[in-house]
Amino acid sequence: MRPDAQGTRAGNGKGAGRTADAPTPPPTRPSGLRHTLPADLGASLVVFLVAVPLSLGIAVASGAPLIAGIIAAAVGGIVAGSVGGSAVQVSGPAAGLTVIVAGLVHTYGWQVTCLITVLAGVVQLLLGLFRIARAALAVSPAVIHGMLAGVGATIALAQLHIVLGGAPQSSALANIAELPEQVIDNHNPAVAVGLVTIAVMLVWPRLPALGPIQPGRIPPALAAVGAATALGVLTDWPLERVALPDSFTAAWTGPALPQADQVNGIIVAVATVALVASVESLLAAIAVDRMHDGRRVRLDRELTGQGAANVVSGALGGLPVAGVIVRSTANVRAGARTPLAAVLHGVWVIAFVALFAPAVELIPMAALAGLLVFIGLKMINVAHLRDLRRQHEAGVYAVTLCGVVALGLLEGVLIGFGLALVVSLRRLTRVTVLTEDNGGRRHVVVQGSLTFLGVPRVAQTLRAVPTGAHVDLDLHVDFMDHAAFESIHAWRVDHERTGGTVDIDEVHENWYERNSRNAPPLVKTPPRGLARWWAPWGMRGPSSGPSSGPPSAPAAGLGATSGLLAAGAREYHASTTGRMRAVMGRLAHRQRPKALFIACADSRVVPNLITASGPGDLFTLRNIGNLVPRHNPGGGDDSVGAAIEYAVTVLEVPSIVVCGHSHCGAMRALLEGGADSTDDARLGQLGRWLRHAEHGAPADPSTLGQPPTAEAIRHLSQANILRQLENLLSYPSVQRRSAEGRLELTGLYYDLESARVHVLDERGDRFVALHPEQVPGPAGPVPGEARPDPDPDPDGAGAADVAR
Known part of the structure; x- marks a missing residue:
């Protein structure tokens, strides 16, 4: 399916509800001489x-x-x-x-x-x-x-x-x-x-x-x-x-x-x-x-x-x-x-x-x-x-x-x-080599198209690895010719002969593995089914596994949705398991997440996707409205409190992130009924849960009962992030480690329509958009490190304004 025909597109307040499948045709001029x-x-x-x-x-x-x-x-x-x-x-x-x-x-x-x-x-x-x-x-x-x-x-x-x-x-x-x-x-x-x-x-x-x-x-x-x-x-x-x-x-x-x-x-x-x-x-x-x-x-x-x-x-x-x-x-x-x-x-x-x-x-x-x-x-x-x-x-x-x-x-x-041909050839064969020393383990990442032109650079980096060191070599390459394979393989043999160990992970196709066992060469073009792995099932191409619809012969007892899940799992086993096995093998016995990530349970928000993180990076806590009830020793929400205490005291995460988003249903419910509606019998448990966010409900009674605008939901969502960050500090373990400078609290806001992440600035009064050039490298974006956008808050007032 073409990107311009992927179902309904969220409106921006003007013409909402119009679908991309039926675009408004451009006005036609009369024809004829x-x-x-x-x-x-x-x-x-x-x-x-x-x-x-x-x-x-x-x-x-x-x-x-x-x-x-x-x-x-x-x-x-x-x-x-x-x-x-x-x-x-x-x-x-x-x-x-x-x-x-x-x-x-x-x-x-x-x-x-x-x-x-x-x-x-x-x-x-x-x-x-x-x-x-x-x-x-x-x-x-x-x-x-x-x-x-x-x-x-x-x-x-x-x-x-x-x-x-x-x-x-x-x-x-x-x-x-x-x-x-x-x-x-x-x-x-x-x-x-x-x-x-x-x-x-x-x-x-x-x-x-x-x-x-x-x-x-x-x-x-x-x-x-x-x-x-x-x-x-x-x-x-x-x-x-x-x-x-x-x-x-x-x-x-x-x-x-x-x-x-x-x-x-x-x-x-x-x-x-x-x-x-x-x-x-x-x-x-x-x-x-x-x-x-x-x-x-x-x-x-x-x-x-x-x-x-x-x-x-x-x-x-x-x-x-x-x-x-x-x-x-x-x-x-x-x-x-x-x-x-x-x-x-x-x-x-x-x-x-x-x-x-x-x-x-x-x-x-x-x-x-x-x-x-x-x-x-x-x-x-x-x-x-x-x-x-x-x-x-x-x-x-x-x-x-x-x-x-x-x-x-x-x-x-x-x-x-x-x-121009030389420049194009250089781009097509450009290779990036990154190294990192992790406590005696040398991590080397090779990215790009690995041909004989990139062999000198890769060989120079590998020769600089100390004798006897353990090396994690990630080959994030979309092509590898025989000269590159021979160079890497010869180095590996020499390094292991002198007492070192080499663990090779291949992120795309298994170029090195197939060369090692003399298998037929692969083509450079990746399989079509993986081209849009991040998209919902219904928006992928017809050959992408689960997107093609329920399996023709689902397992007994599986409905259409369960069949899609099973088909997705089969696609994972066919295309990803082999490349993840070495990574998960190292993570299986211990987790060392970089952050506790508190996000809304909304199906459109995918924490690992919007932070470009992988297994073991985030300890994720999700609930309706990304809420954090205040610490209550006499009995509060044990689920959220337990996750916070485990992440801070046991896992010793260096960061806690609260991530809200636009078009949030929880914030909409608050705006439609106000703070007094959270105890309404029709909301039941949801109403009691939303009381943890009732501070952000509109104070103006004239707005009650009216359909909330996207702008009002945005204001409330950003104010809610600030309040939940304040609630986190009510937990003694969080307050203590934050005062010691060993724990950082960060607010993120994800705009669904633009698919852009905004981060709360250092002063805590404004959400600013992150830019691609701010990403420091393969480690991914660092929460809290943001350069102000030329238009840092394109939607209107800053977070401090909506909090007031």
Whole structure:
């Protein structure tokens, strides 16, 4: 069963009682051309206004004819929009391909580059037809983002020279070296136009609305290029401007065959263009899918559409085409509903250039260069870097970026891809070795995947074990290869030969044991039945033993529930007993628990689960409401008192924990009837028992008889924890050992809905949430050691407030 279909979910006060099996469907929009056409038409106009300046700028940066950018924009919209698998993605000339295309034009010329575009499209068509589009997503996002950032830096460095009135150099490093001289020596009108373009791009999205003037409705690229063009026209500066051909027929330069000695390079170029364009398009399509609630992208069909667009674009003399996130985002935000918006944007591009070519030719080339500087810098996305740092992949990003800038796109991507593989291999084979000395017994824990790469570390730790020592070796590994087995086995033989003893416990599969008796090797994937051992029977998979329902042939006299218990016991014997035998053998003759854990009898609260503790760690006392009656020498609750005295005086536990929880039925009963209801005949023994918590009942009579809220139950539950901690101190043994500093009293609160544990802080006036990073290691969380949460009490007042 899926996690989102696991029965009723507890409410949070809003919409309680709604089940996950019947989620409320999202609101659907009317379909049909009559309903979608207005939205698609408006979105197509917005994207068209973004596409024209960007397409011209990318053509300039690629060293291609300006008309090639217009052709690619039109073909990307019409062909990829019609054939592709995304509802809202817009395709066209992509900045991520600029460096590749510029290198191809420089090496092979424009016509051969058109042939490369056609062949790359054919490769994409084949990849889409063979349904392997998802294979392109195997490339690490760190490499993709690093590549795009490197391309952006390269574009920005080259175009910055044009903005400053000079000419770009042959490489990014040469551009960096020449930049100081360019800044000092060149101060012509082109500099002013380029800087105005960049300034408008920066400022435009931040301008406030002034009455009917809404800057947010005009794309920044259009506003920047329009402002720069107006400046050039009004000042009549001598500027280089866009030059379009008089007619498409006269300007058309289709694909041409390469020379014989260029074939090998052409093959590499085709593979590079196809791979980069495919990965960029698919990643953009997936990213755009998160922005709308329409039809989800069909990746294989989208790749087929991109291939068809590249075949047509290359044949017509256009730039390579890819799905682009900037135009796609503008399309979604403008309200696009169907691929018709992308198709119409391509139509508007053709119509505009055909009808308003003189207006396009007023655009200064420096304005396009300034636009590309801004776009290049935006491609270095700091947000991606922050995300990658959290995943420890920032190094891959940085190496790929530097490699693309210093060596070239293909070299940088190969270096980044190789580093990503090394990082992944290191993660898959990472092993952690922990040691602890317990009174002459050395405890060694090995965690992770134990392969030959981890053997040196494990061997170094084992060799440091003193001769003759008794060693408890816990192999908490999900895989062990033969090299690791031989290393551990050889050490064990040597250690036992010199008088030591070794007790090996295997927490997962018995890798070491099976290797010892030459049994067939295990697969690394654990059995499906144990994947969610902690979940209730009804929420596990169909093959998880007791979750599949009552046994088909239960033992005589067993009902359905008893049958489940028996099936669960059989699963325990099949999967766990063998691994627990050594642990329980050491615990069988003596228990040394770390805490007396007083918890509610509620079936949803599992002390060993929420404290990550095992057998022998907790001496557990459970009752209705986690109550501790005050010490009464004349006769009180002997059961609770006996457990407390035994834990403190005989077992000498160093800690007592009182754990309450949200949605507690005992606290609800108190709130529904108040303190006076605990002697009601209808409650019987339960009523007499709840008198031990009657201090927390509401004092306001107006609340009596009303259904209590979750917030009120939480307040009372936390106040009840404080009172039971006070009651513990009424026991002489507890008070004495606490005064001597040998006994710690701790309060815990378990929130059922968030599954988070909160601990009473040192001042005893607030429950704060524990964080994963506070766990000190394999020993598990230590009660009372908590770092304040940024929002330490998200539900409201602190414990001291509710106690008052």
